[in-house]
Amino acid sequence: MHDHIKSYISAFRNFxxxxxxxxxxxxxxxxxxxxxxxxxxxxxxxTIKSKKTARIQQxxxxxxxxxxxxxxxxxxxxxxxxxxxxxxxxxxxxxxxxEKNTRHDAPSSRLSSAIEVKKKQFLKHKCAGAIKDDAxxxxxxxxxxxxxxxxxxxxTKGLFFTEDHGDVSGIIFSxxxxxxxxxxxxxxxxxxxxxxxxxxxxxxxxxxxxKEYLLDGNEITLVN
Numbered sequence: 001m002h003d004h005i006k007s008y009i010s011a012f013r014n015f016x017x018x019x020x021x022x023x024x025x026x027x028x029x030x031x032x033x034x035x036x037x038x039x040x041x042x043x044x045x046x047t048i049k050s051k052k053t054a055r056i057q058q059x060x061x062x063x064x065x066x067x068x069x070x071x072x073x074x075x076x077x078x079x080x081x082x083x084x085x086x087x088x089x090x091x092x093x094x095x096x097x098x099e100k101n102t103r104h105d106a107p108s109s110r111l112s113s114a115i116e117v118k119k120k121q122f123l124k125h126k127c128a129g130a131i132k133d134d135a136x137x138x139x140x141x142x143x144x145x146x147x148x149x150x151x152x153x154x155x156t157k158g159l160f161f162t163e164d165h166g167d168v169s170g171i172i173f174s175x176x177x178x179x180x181x182x183x184x185x186x187x188x189x190x191x192x193x194x195x196x197x198x199x200x201x202x203x204x205x206x207x208x209x210x211k212e213y214l215l216d217g218n219e220i221t222l223v224n
Contacts, residue, residue: 005031005048008056015182023182030063033070037078054145058097060178061142065095068190072208083125084140091202092135093172094118097142107146115139119167136169136200144177169198172207 005027009020047055062084069076069087077086085093098114105113118139125131175188189210194201196215204223205212212223 008048019182022185023178026181027060027178030060030067034063034066037066037076038080054097054099057142057145057177058099061097061140061144061174061176062095064174064176065093065140065172069093069207074207082121083130090135091138091169091206092122092131093138093140094122095140095142097145099145107143110146111141111143114141115165115168115171119165123167134200136198136202137167138170138172138202139168140172140174142174142176144175147175163197165195166197166199168195169200169202170194172209 005024009015009023012020015023047059066076066078066085069085075088077089078084079086083092084095087093096114096118098110100110119137122131122137126133126135131137171191171193173191173193176190180187191211191213192207192209193213194204194215204214214221214223
């Protein structure tokens, strides 16, 4: 992995030596923890070798999310076979990092599409009997491929939910990408937004995040 990441970052000629080393260290550390548990190790290594930035950012999001959740004394299991994370044996989390397409759809449209795709995948596994009917389902969305690194993202109810998304318990959202540590020495906030229409809601403060929101009608409330 170290050699693959070193080869990838060498293409970024505007990075200083220190920035490159920090990038390699950050990515390698995440991989060290993640690779011991993932059933898709070969596929991820293939992604890194491809040097495709969008795909690498998507894989980075999975590794970052795994580390963030594991650090919260949660039992985090990576399932494989088209499923991402199972938390404490009850809560399912699917990670996605939607990217821009050739039709130049608005970011909000791309997010809506990502939610719909992940919801359909989840329901497919549920219908097959792999997931219990009362299991909460969370979609973890990374927006770094839709907005610039310094974008000011406003979390609003209209961006995420309608009554049609009752199968989704909530959204984890972040703008983190592999370059934040190297370029800014810090990471952007991690959000959790509860779905007021959830069939299987999760309790407040299940996850340790920077900001947690409740939605009620036209109001969005920060959980203290």
